[in-house]
Amino acid sequence: MTLRAATPDDLDAIMAIEHRSFPTDAWSPELMAAELASPHGRYLVDELEGTIIGYGGVRALQGGADADIQTIALDAAHRGSGRGRALLRALLDAAEERGAREVFLEVRADNPSAEGLYRSEGFEEIGRRPRYYQPDDVDAIVMRLVLTHRRGDGDATSADAEKEATA
Template identity: 50%
Template sequence: MTSAPTLRALRWWDIEALLALERDLFPEDAWSPGMFWSELADPETRHYVVAEDASGAIAGYAGLACVAGEADVQTIGVRRDQWGSGLGAALLADLLAEARRRGCRHVLLEVRVDNTRAQCLYERFGFEPLGVRRGYYQPANVDALVMRCDLAADAVASPEGADSRAH
């Protein structure tokens, strides 16, 4: 039996591995090196984690922005061989815990309308649909479903066995 990936803070030397994973998971709208660098440059409002497998390879990552009591999930990515392992849920739980720690009342996110797997994960954590942003994901011109989680709600869960692939 292999051990579960462990979470740790994202560091600059992880960016190259994240870029490869980004291109695999999100080929049409993968983040650039500059996007990751700018997120790392603002630790006052940003929180990024990576999940390492037993070999030390990155199995997933997630990022959160927190400003003025509001949080936004910037990205979550899980390596394909880890889908269904619960790693996406662990990453999301880490982001929600950090949002609470920073005193945020709500967490927002955008997810592709065609990514029902991620939407189900978010719903299990208490996220509810707010609306749609037309053509949000470019260049594919795919709509984004905007979802919000009220951190004060007792319904916010930490389910086991779920994963996510959205940003």
Template identity: 50%
Template sequence: MRWWDIEPVMELELKLFPEDAWSHGMFWSELAEAHPGGTRHYTVAETADGELAGYAGLMAVGVESDVQTIAVAEGRQGAGLGAALLTDLVTEAARRGCEEVLLEVRADNPRAQRLYERFGFETIGIRPGYYQPADVDALVMRLEHPAPDLKDPRHG
């Protein structure tokens, strides 16, 4: 992800997460740390004609990493793009020497939970009322020892 991706990312962000969307400033701040030696890794997925299909971001500090965001356009969900984006993040965490990857996922989003479970993430806690203003709990999930040669779990 680069600065010129922020506008299309924001359009998708507002469509997918209207109640708790990130701001332009949040994405700018994240990208400010997405440089060699920085603590962030952000990626976008585009269609053949250049339309934004999804994006994802990772924070990696020391041996710990955290999935900051992952999003797939509604018309592109269910086709493996989320798994491809997550593969990129987990592979980057392993490349950086991280011993674990953490994330929060809405308790009312079983589809995303199943994706994370296929990758080996396990629920380790709950954050009550984490997603506002809807007051939805977040499940905290962890993947220990991400494999640097992770294969997409859709393909065995």
């Protein structure tokens, strides 16, 4: 597994995964390019044999108290293999490096595999945003992780959650 910082040259590969993963509500190339260029974000790509198969991003101001996981996506063939978990953990590390004490995210209520991954890493539901994901009218589950409660890499996690994770 190779995780590395995303660059503007990765935009086309990221957008291809974005459209396959989120066909009805994909980000625009302009929005993703702005995210990649932002000094407040940290975007990573997951490469396998020189091909980008996943990406993720976190927004965390240097010295800020909180951070937001912006997005995580993997090509379908690589979901459930632990790569989403590794990407999430790397993004949490980046948030910690910038001083964040809490990390927030939204997950589609119709994506129990991703929700299971986040819960297995210590995220807790703190609210819902009705009909947040459009045009599908799907609720967003708002989740929070207090970084001081974060599990270490060596802690046991649910094998089922690992197997089912599709983030």
